[in-house]
Each structure stands twice: as C-alpha cells, then as structure tokens.
Amino acid sequence: MRKGKLYLVSLMMLLIMSLFLAACGADDAETSSSEPSNDSSSNTDSSTTDNSSSSTPQVLVFGRGADSVSLDPGIVTDGESFKVTQNLFETLLNFGEQDTTINPGLAKEWEVSEDGLTYTFQLQEGVKFHDGTDFNAEAVIKNINRWKGGKEEDFYYFNSMFKAEGEDIIKDVTAEGDYTVVFTLSRPQAPFLKNLAMSPFGIGSPTAFEAAGDKFGDNPVGTGPFKFTEWKRNDSITIEKFEDYWQEGFPKLDKVIFRSIPDNSARLNELMAGNIDLADGINPSDGKTVEGDSTLQLIERPSMNIGYLGLTNTRAPFDNKLVRQAVNYAIDKQAIVDAFFEGRAEVAANPMPSSISGYNDAISPYPYDPEKAKSLLAEAGYDGKEIELWAMPVPRPYMPDGAKVAEVIQKNLEDVGIPSKIVTFEWATYLEKAKNGEADAFMLGWTGDNGDADNFIYTLLDKDNIGSNNYAYYTNEEVHSLLIQAQSETDENVRNELYKKAQEIIHDDAPWVPLAHSTPLLAAKAGVNGFLPHPTGSDKLHNVSME
Amino acid sequence: MLHYIGKRLLHLIPVLLGMTFLVFLIIRAIPGDPAQVILGQQATADAIAALRLKLGLDNPWYIQYFDYLKGIVTGDLGESLRTRQPISSEMWPYLAATFELAFFAMIIAIIVGVNAGIVSAWFQNSWFDYLAMVIALIGVSMPIFWLGLMEQWAFGIQLGWLPTSGREEVRDPVTAITHFYLIDTLWQGRFDQFIVVLKHLFLPGIALATIPTAIIARMTRASMLEVMRSDFVRTARAKGQKMFVVVYKHALKNALIPVLTVVGLQTGMLLGGAILTETIFSWPGIGRYIYEAIGFRDYPVIQSGILIVAFLFVMINLIVDLLYTVIDSRIKYN
Numbered sequence: 110m111r112k113g114k115l116y117l118v119s120l121m122m123l124l125i126m127s128l129f130l131a132a133c134g135a136d137d138a139e140t141s142s143s144e145p146s147n148d149s150s151s152n153t154d155s156s157t158t159d160n161s162s163s164s165t166p167q168v169l170v171f172g173r174g175a176d177s178v179s180l181d182p183g184i185v186t187d188g189e190s191f192k193v194t195q196n197l198f199e200t201l202l203n204f205g206e207q208d209t210t211i212n213p214g215l216a217k218e219w220e221v222s223e224d225g226l227t228y229t230f231q232l233q234e235g236v237k238f239h240d241g242t243d244f245n246a247e248a249v250i251k252n253i254n255r256w257k258g259g260k261e262e263d264f265y266y267f268n269s270m271f272k273a274e275g276e277d278i279i280k281d282v283t284a285e286g287d288y289t290v291v292f293t294l295s296r297p298q299a300p301f302l303k304n305l306a307m308s309p310f311g312i313g314s315p316t317a318f319e320a321a322g323d324k325f326g327d328n329p330v331g332t333g334p335f336k337f338t339e340w341k342r343n344d345s346i347t348i349e350k351f352e353d354y355w356q357e358g359f360p361k362l363d364k365v366i367f368r369s370i371p372d373n374s375a376r377l378n379e380l381m382a383g384n385i386d387l388a389d390g391i392n393p394s395d396g397k398t399v400e401g402d403s404t405l406q407l408i409e410r411p412s413m414n415i416g417y418l419g420l421t422n423t424r425a426p427f428d429n430k431l432v433r434q435a436v437n438y439a440i441d442k443q444a445i446v447d448a449f450f451e452g453r454a455e456v457a458a459n460p461m462p463s464s465i466s467g468y469n470d471a472i473s474p475y476p477y478d479p480e481k482a483k484s485l486l487a488e489a490g491y492d493g494k495e496i497e498l499w500a501m502p503v504p505r506p507y508m509p510d511g512a513k514v515a516e517v518i519q520k521n522l523e524d525v526g527i528p529s530k531i532v533t534f535e536w537a538t539y540l541e542k543a544k545n546g547e548a549d550a551f552m553l554g555w556t557g558d559n560g561d562a563d564n565f566i567y568t569l570l571d572k573d574n575i576g577s578n579n580y581a582y583y584t585n586e587e588v589h590s591l592l593i594q595a596q597s598e599t600d601e602n603v604r605n606e607l608y609k610k611a612q613e614i615i616h617d618d619a620p621w622v623p624l625a626h627s628t629p630l631l632a633a634k635a636g637v638n639g640f641l642p643h644p645t646g647s648d649k650l651h652n653v654s655m656e
Numbered sequence: 657m658l659h660y661i662g663k664r665l666l667h668l669i670p671v672l673l674g675m676t677f678l679v680f681l682i683i684r685a686i687p688g689d690p691a692q693v694i695l696g697q698q699a700t701a702d703a704i705a706a707l708r709l710k711l712g713l714d715n716p717w718y719i720q721y722f723d724y725l726k727g728i729v730t731g732d733l734g735e736s737l738r739t740r741q742p743i744s745s746e747m748w749p750y751l752a753a754t755f756e757l758a759f760f761a762m763i764i765a766i767i768v769g770v771n772a773g774i775v776s777a778w779f780q781n782s783w784f785d786y787l788a789m790v791i792a793l794i795g796v797s798m799p800i801f802w803l804g805l806m807e808q809w810a811f812g813i814q815l816g817w818l819p820t821s822g823r824e825e826v827r828d829p830v831t832a833i834t835h836f837y838l839i840d841t842l843w844q845g846r847f848d849q850f851i852v853v854l855k856h857l858f859l860p861g862i863a864l865a866t867i868p869t870a871i872i873a874r875m876t877r878a879s880m881l882e883v884m885r886s887d888f889v890r891t892a893r894a895k896g897q898k899m900f901v902v903v904y905k906h907a908l909k910n911a912l913i914p915v916l917t918v919v920g921l922q923t924g925m926l927l928g929g930a931i932l933t934e935t936i937f938s939w940p941g942i943g944r945y946i947y948e949a950i951g952f953r954d955y956p957v958i959q960s961g962i963l964i965v966a967f968l969f970v971m972i973n974l975i976v977d978l979l980y981t982v983i984d985s986r987i988k989y990n
Contacts, residue, residue: 168827175948178738186696260710265695265703323740342739342746343940343948345826366826370938374805379821379938382812537688537953544692576701 166363167655169637172376172385176343176369179326181318182311183256183264188556188646191308193346193367195647197239198311198331201230201249202302206641207411208464209560211302215244215312215332216290225297225599232288236355238314239336246284251315253282266309271298273596297597299604300561307559308647334360334651343369361639361654373504377632380405386637386655391630393451393509399632406637409453410629412462413644415565416454416507416554418518418622419581421546426496431489433619436550437475438482439525445517446625449510453630457623459612461565464644465557466601467608472616474623482525491527498522498529499543499551503536506629506646507554514624515552543580553580556646562608567592570615583620657981664974672967676728679962680721683955689713690737690953711737724959733963734956736949743960747942751964752835753823754934754941758926760857761864766919769869773876773915777884778903788873795870804863804936811859818858821938825852860937864930868922875918879911886910912983920976924969 175189182194203214216230236244256267257277271278273296281293294301304310317330329337332355335348346367350360368385370376373392380388381402391399391407399407420427420436427433442456455463458474498519501511508514515531522529529550534542543551555578558564568574571592572584588611595607631642636656642648691707708714712723727734733743772792776785812820823837824830830849833840838857841850883889884907892902931943942961949957980987 170826179740186694260706268703269700326740339829341829341832341940342749343945344822344938345829347826347829368822368826368938369940370821371935371944372938375808375821375936375938378805378808378812382808382816382820384819384821535688535951537693537951538686541688541692574700 167361168364168366169362169387169650169653169655170366170368170385171650172368172370172379172388174369174371174373174376174390177340177346177367180329180337180340180346181313181326182309182329183259183267183313184326185309186265191645191647193348194311194329194331195308195333196335196348196365196650197329197333197337198308198313199333200306200308200310200312201232202306204303204306204560204643204645207643209303209306209413209557209644211306214306215249219302221599225597226294228292228294228301229285230290230292232290233355234288236332237353238317238332239330239351240314240317242314242316242330244312244332245287246290247287248315249290249312250282250284251319252310252312253279255318256310264309266307270304270307270309297599299596299598300559300563303559303561308645334649335362335365338364345369356651360651362650365650380632380634383634387631387633387640389629389631389642390504390506391632392504393449393453393627393630395632396451396453396630399630404635406633406635408631408633408640408642410506410631410642410646411464411644412454412626412628413464413560414507414554414556414629415457415460415462415626416505416552416624417457417460418624419543419548419551419553420619420621421548421550421580421582422584422620423546423582424549426489426491426494427549429489429491430618431485432491434475435482435485435489435491435525436522436527437619437622438478438485439527440518440521440622440624441477442474442622442624443477445514448517449514450625450627454625454627457625458616460569460615460621460623461557461562462626465560465562465565467562467595467605469609469612471609472612475619479521479525486526493526493528495528495530496522496549498531499539499548500531500533501536501552502533502539505554506556507625507627508552509627511552518550544576546580546582548580551580558645560644562605563592563596566608566611566615567596570620581620583615583618585614585618588614588618661974661978664977668967668970671970672963675966676725676959676963677721679959680717680724683950683953683958684717686953688953690955693952694738724956728960728963733960736957737954738949738952738957743957747945747961747964749832749835750940750942750945753939754927754930754943756823756836756838757857757860757864757930757933757939757941758923760861761926762868762919762923764861764865765868765872765922768865769872770876770915772869772873774880774903774908776873776877777880778899780881785877789877792870792873795866798866800863800866800932801936803866804860804933807859807863808936819852819856820859823853823856823939824849828852860933860939863937864926864933868919868926871918871922872915876911876915879914880907883907883911909983913980916976916979916983920972924972927965927968 173189173192177190177193178185178187179190180194180197182191182198200214201216203212204210205212215233215236217233218231220229232246232249238244256264257279276295278294278296278298279292280295283291285291311331313325314330318325321328334351334354336351338347338349340346347364349364350362354360370379373390376388377391377395379385396407399405420433422428446452446454446456456474458472459469461468463470498515500515501508504510512533519529519531542548543553555565555569568578570579570583570588572579572589575582575584591607591611595604598604598607633640638654638656639652689704691704691711691713695703695707712720724734733747735742736746739746772788776788779785808820811818828849830837830840830853831844833843837853838850841853889902889907892906927942930941931947933939934941934944942965946958946961949961
C-alpha cells in the first residue's frame with residue numbers, strides 16, 4: 110500500500126503544479142502595473158496607423174456595459190450606440206463640452222429669421238468624409254431627406270423630434286451655393302437648434318449610405334475625428350484616427366477600442382487589473398475604492414437626470430391628490446441619497462435638474478414630515494389598504510440600487526400607515542406593465558436627450574405622452590396648454606416663465622415623488638487626460654490623450 | 657448501426673419541432689413588446705405600432721409560427737429584430753466562443769473529476785477521499801458569479817497572473833478565421849497570441865468547470881466503488897496484478913459508462929448554461945447572446961438560439977450513446 114500512497118501524493122502534486130504552471134507559466138504581458146500592455150515589438154496588426162513619430166501608438170480601451178445596436182446614428186435609440194457614433198459622425202451644431210449650450214459644429218454660423226421659421230446655416234469648408242466624399246450643402250440635404258423619407262420606425266429620433274401631429278416640422282431644406290443651407294420650418298420650434306445637436310443627427314456620407322442602404326450601420330462613414338475599423342459583436346468595436354480630420358491637431362489618440370463588459374464589478378476589476386483604461390457605470394459604492402487607488406482617477410459625469418417614484422394617478426389611492434402629497438412628505442429623500450448614492454446626488458424638487466433652463470428654484474422639495482403625512486392621509490380618508498411598490502430590477506445611473514431604495518421607501522410608508530408589498534419584474538416586463546398603468550407606485554427615471562425642459566416635463570408628464578413616457582398617467586389641462594405654448598415660444602425668457610409655472614402646478618399636484626438627480630461615475634487610469642464626460646452620456650474623445 | 661443512427665436522427669424531428677413550438681409560445685406569453693424595447697423608453701405609440709407592423713408582430717401567432725418554420729426548412733434562421741442582421745451569420749462567432757470555452761472547461765472537468773473520483777474510490781475513507789468529496793460538495797453548491805468575481809480579484813487584480821475578461825488582448829486582436837481562437841492563432845503561427853488566448857480561457861474555464869468536475873468526481877467514485885467490489889477485480893488482484901493497472905485498466909473501463917452519461921449531459925448543460933460565466937467574464941458566447949435577446953424580446957434570436965443549443969444537446973447525447981458500444985462491446989444497437 111506504500112506505493113499507493115506515493116502515487117496519491119504525486120498525483121496531488123501534479124495537479125497543483127499543473128494549475129500553478131498554467132496560471133503563471135506564460136509571459137507576463139498582463140501585469141497589473143499601469144503601463145499599457147500592448148506589445149509594440151510584435152505588433153503585426155495591419156490596421157495600425159502609420160505613426161510618423163517613433164512613439165508607441167496611443168490606444169484607449171473604453172469599458173462599458175453593453176454592445177452597440179447599430180452604428181448608423183439615425184436608426185438607433187440606445188446610449189451605447191451613440192457613445193461610438195458620437196466619435197465617427199459630427200452634427201451641424203455641437204453641445205458645449207460639458208453642458209447643452211449651442212456651439213458651432215459642421216455649421217460655423219447660423220441665423221434665425223424673426224418669425225422663427227427660417228434657419229440659415231453657413232457650413233465649414235474643406236471638410237471631408239472618411240471615404241473622401243466632400244462635405245457640403247448637398248450632403249446635408251441628402252441626410253435630412255433620408256431621415257425625412259424614412260419610416261417612423263426606421264428613423265425614430267428624427268420623427269420624434271421633428272414631427273408633430275403627423276406633420277413635418279422641417280418643411281424644406283435648400284442649398285444656396287455649396288456651403289449655405291436653409292431650413293424652412295412649418296411652425297416655430299423652440300428647441301430646434303438643440304435638437305440638431307443631438308447624436309442621432311450626425312451627418313453621414315451620402316456616397317456611403319446610398320450604396321449601403323440599410324447596411325450603413327455595419328460600415329458607418331462620417332466626418333468625425335475617428336473612422337470605423339472593426340466590430341466584433343458583443344465584444345469590441347475599434348475606431349481609429351482619421352488622418353484627414355478637418356480640425357488640426359485632433360484627435361490625439363490613434364485608436365479607441367470600446368469593450369463590452371456587462372457586469373459592473375467585473376468592469377472595475379478589469380480597470381484595476383490594467384486591461385482597460387476607462388470604465389463607465391461605476392457603482393456609487395465603489396467610488397471610494399477608486400479614489401483610494403493612486404493609479405486610478407474617479408470622473409464625475411455632470412448630472413442631467415431624474416430618479417423618481419411614480420404614483421399612478423388613475424389608481425386608488427393615488428387618484429387622490431392629498432394621498433400623493435402625503436407620500437411626498439413621508440419619504441426621507443436625503444437619507445436615500447446619503448445611503449445609496451453615497452451622497453453623489455442632489456435631492457430633487459422638480460421633474461428636471463437645476464442645470465436646465467427654465468428650472469424653478471423657488472420650489473423646494475417636500476420636507477420629510479411623517480406627522481404632516483399622517484394628517485393628510487386622515488384628511489383624504491385613506492383606508493389603509495396595502496399598495497404594491499415596484500422596485501427597479503436593473504441599476505441605472507439615476508437609480509443605482511432599486512431593491513434597497515424600495516426597502517427604505519417601504520419603511521417610510523409603513524411609518525405613516527401605508528402598508529406596501531415590494532414587487533419587481535424583469536426590466537422589459539416592468540416597463541410594459543408600468544406603461545399599461547398596472548403599478549400603484551413604481552420607481553423609474555430619465556436621462557435627458559438635449560438638455561431642454563420640454564424633453565423632461567412634456568415628455569414625462571404631459572397628457573399627450575400617456576401610454577408612452579407619462580407612466581404616472583398624470584393629466585392636467587393647464588399644464589398641457591403651458592407646455593404646448595412653450596414648444597413654439599422662441600423668446601427664452603417668456604418660455605422659461607411658462608415652464609416655471611408648469612412646475613408649480615406639478616409640485617402641488619404631486620404626480621410623483623421626485624427623488625434625486627444623480628452624478629453618474631466613471632473611472633480611468635491616472636494617465637488618461639482630457640476626458641470630459643458629457644451630461645447626455647455621448648462622450649467626444651477627440652481631446653483625450655494618454656501619458 | 658447506421659440503421660440505428662438513422663432512426664435516432666428521425667426521432668429528432670418531432671422532438672425539435674415540439675421544442676420550437678413550446679419556445680415560441682412561452683416567449684410570446686411573457687409580457688414585454690419587442691417594438692417597445694427596440695425603440696426604448698422614448699418611443700411613441702405610433703412608432704411602436706408601425707414597427708410591430710414592419711416586424712410582422714401583428715400577424716396571428718400561428719401565421720408567425722409557420723413563417724418561422726418555413727424559414728428553418730430552407731435554412732433561414734430569421735433576422736434579429738434588434739440588430740437587423742441575419743441570425744445564421746450572426747450566430748457562428750458566439751457559438752464558436754462558447755464551444756471553445758465549454759470544451760476547455762469539460763477537458764478540465766474530465767481530467768480532474770475522473771482522477772479525483774478514482775483516487776477517492778481507491779483510497780476509500782482516507783483523508784483524500786473525505787477532502788475530495790467535501791470539495792466536490794462545495795463545488796456543486798458554490799454560486800458561479802461569486803466564484804468568478806473572486807477568481808478575478810485573486811488571479812487578476814491581486815496576483816496579476818491572468819486576464820479577467822474577454823477572449824483576447826484587445827490591443828492586439830486575433831484575426832478570426834474559424835472563430836476558434838486557439839485554432840486561428842496557431843493557423844497564423846501567432847504563438848504569442850495563442851498563449852494570450854489560452855490565458856483568457858483559464859479563469860472562465862475553471863469557473864465553468866467547477867460544477868461538472870464535482871459531479872463527475874462523485875459519479876466516478878460511486879461507479880468505481882461498485883466495480884472494485886466485483887469478482888474480476890478480486891481475480892486480477894489475486895493474480896498479482898499491480899493495483900494501478902487493476903484500477904486504471906480493468907476497473908475504470910467498466911466504471912466509465914455512467915460517467916460518460918454524466919459527461920454527455922453536462923456538456924449539453926455547458927452549452928446553454930454558460931450565461932453567468934459569460935456575463936461575469938464578458939465572454940461573447942451563445943449563452944449571453946440568447947440571454948440578452950430575452951431582455952430585448954428578440955424573438956427570432958431566442959427561437960433560433962435555443963433551437964441550435966437543443967440540437968447540439970441531443971446530438972451530444974447521440975454521440976454518447978454510440979460511445980457506449982465502443983467502451984462496452986456487450987452493448988449493441990440493432
């Protein structure tokens with residue numbers, strides 16, 4: 110039996126050794142140091158740009174939560190697609206670096222007529238698309254006509270922004286010479302310029318989209334600082350420096366690789382292991398870990414969102430305004446922000462964040478006042494029936510941990526005598542059921558598209574949007590007429606007053622409990638410079654460089 | 657033999673047909689509208705209605721089902737609602753990624769599991785036996801996502817030995833030919849990349865192999881114990897054969913049948929059951945592909961994806977049944 114024992118021990122050793130060797134036997138390219146681990150000596154990658162300088166190519170690996178759907182910005186609606194197209198395409202106008210002010214883009218100047226119906230744009234000259242096609246007035250017209258002629262389900266954003274009651278807001282687009290484009294509108298549209306700056310309206314090469322048809326998204330061609338290289342679906346998208354980019358000295362990077370890493374913790378692990386350079390979707394609870402690591406930097410995205418608890422206004426007990434107000438007094442918003450947003454959020458008073466023009470700062474959040482809540486409930490004759498409290502099943506920037514926040518809300522409600530049961534569904538089901546008005550109280554949120562008040566208040570709380578984004582089924586005729594008026598009011602001051610008035614009424618009606626405006630977090634290696642995250646979530650990377 | 661295989665393949669048709677029907681009904685029974693999900697939270701009712709029309713979602717279900725069957729018969733797996741890509745061309749890279757990972761995991765599981773089971777049976781009630789079975793119990797009960805994150809933390813961040821996500825070093829991407837990266841890199845003589853790909857396989861491979869390893873070890877042990885008590889083993893020992901030869905030559909062959917069954921079933925499970933591992937390790941495989949399709953209510957992808965996985969599952973079982981005859985000549989299929 111001694112031989113047997115010997116065999117047993119040697120087998121164990123063999124197993125342990127083989128695991129150990131396999132783990133550390135290969136070369137050490139993936140050390141956890143912060144130097145880039147691309148092996149320049151054996152770089153036979155055919156798509157590497159020909160750098161005249163002798164330095165190694167600058168490659169940024171950007172880790173994110175999901176893959177893009179398509180790279181044709183006109184047909185998609187998801188942020189992960191825009192994150193990439195924002196760097197391949199350019200829009201006529203740009204948002205500010207970290208705000209939603211209007212700045213020149215492919216159009217260097219513009220004029221608006223007195224009646225707000227004619228917009229004349231002077232275009233940048235000498236701009237080329239990645240395929241060598243010239244950018245000019247004709248290219249702009251072809252893009253607009255492509256979106257206009259497409260079906261609503263194809264060019265969703267174009268239709269949602271530039272159509273009203275089935276009518277085209279952009280009546281006509283004409284060229285005056287090669288570099289002047291004139292838009293004629295059928296009615297004034299206050300956020301017209303802001304809309305044009307949105308990612309979906311990136312100008313594509315007519316040569317390319319006419320040839321590719323609906324396959325344009327597989328081989329996108331724009332005028333942006335980077336051009337498309339390769340897409341391994343569900344894995345990575347590679348874009349590289351466009352040598353003929355019209356803005357001298359940009360981009361600073363040679364290549365950007367967007368990697369899909371679905372799990373938030375796994376993404377942070379990859380960053381800490383040095384395999385990616387930049388990661389978005391960092392949990393607030395991991396913020397301190399990143400700050401405590403000298404090889405990393407924590408980056409805050411300017412907030413342009415709202416997380417709220419919607420109260421379905423057509424269902425008892427929330428069909429009674431007093432009950433809705435009571436719930437607003439009952440919930441301790443500050444405690445939620447401190448506990449689950451790690452303080453990286455501001456308590457919300459209105460349905461939109463304070464950075465948006467037209468925000469009413471005379472309104473303050475309902476204070477935490479359980480006694481007031483109880484007396485309102487008594488006044489309303491609330492019967493003490495249990496309600497369903499819907500908890501969000503997925504983390505979102507505006508709601509990092511739906512389940513935990515729901516537990517706090519449940520306790521707050523219980524304290525004032527509203528018993529509740531927490532329920533949750535898979536995300537697609539959750540949205541569907543909430544949209545059908547099947548929830549009593551539900552958590553949800555919104556990230557703005559263009560930094561305009563209309564994109565928050567009208568989109569989320571106007572009666573026109575019941576059955577789409579007005580999940581609370583809130584209807585108020587006075588609010589509706591204010592919002593419709595504001596849509597075509599071109600005088601900024603008058604328009605802001607209309608929104609302020611609407612917010613007052615909404616505050617009193619209390620269709621929701623506005624909870625928080627969060628500051629979404631990203632993290633990067635210490636050597637990543639010049640990265641300015643944009644509140645819309647679509648980041649331009651032309652100015653990013655790496656040490 | 658050929659007759660038997662032919663019969664088995666014919667039997668597949670009603671099985672797979674029934675499965676497509678079930679999957680078709682189930683995914684349509686869950687709430688959530690693909691058009692809504694594709695257009696996102698911003699969608700208007702008109703846009704959703706128009707998209708439903710375009711996608712053929714407003715046809716009665718039986719018409720949708722027959723359209724789908726018609727496509728399959730002609731080899732057309734349909735088009736993804738979300739990416740608008742033909743599924744047959746979209747699917748292969750995901751399938752290859754999962755194959756590579758599943759086979760890697762299964763090889764680990766067989767080598768470790770079978771040997772641990774044999775040694776446990778050979779030295780029944782020894783410290784090794786107890787240790788191996790306790791580890792097997794832990795292995796079966798350990799949540800994969802936790803194990804995966806711990807592996808990443810230990811081997812990726814703390815020790816820096818192994819990469820923690822994806823299939824390749826993205827700064828030096830593999831040029832895909834077959835989409836089996838181990839084969840592709842060797843094919844192109846890129847041994848440096850081959851090593852990198854192998855390293856990427858390690859952590860998800862171990863995470864995925866944990867459960868089958870434990871199951872195979874327990875099965876091998878039980879089966880070996882039974883064989884070791886049989887007459888022929890005693891005879892072999894009495895004839896003065898070395899214990900090693902007795903165990904690995906005579907006993908193992910007879911103990912392998914139930915083990916093979918478990919291996920077959922587990923391989924099938926790995927193909928569809930790799931969702932958690934693929935998510936944690938950002939592995940672009942078929943499990944994650946189908947899982948994400950469920951989130952987006954991408955009906956054609958769910959249907960075709962599950963169909964392919966089911967087909968592979970039954971094929972693997974067929975292969976296992978045929979292997980029985982190789983191992984045990986008393987088994988014959990007539």
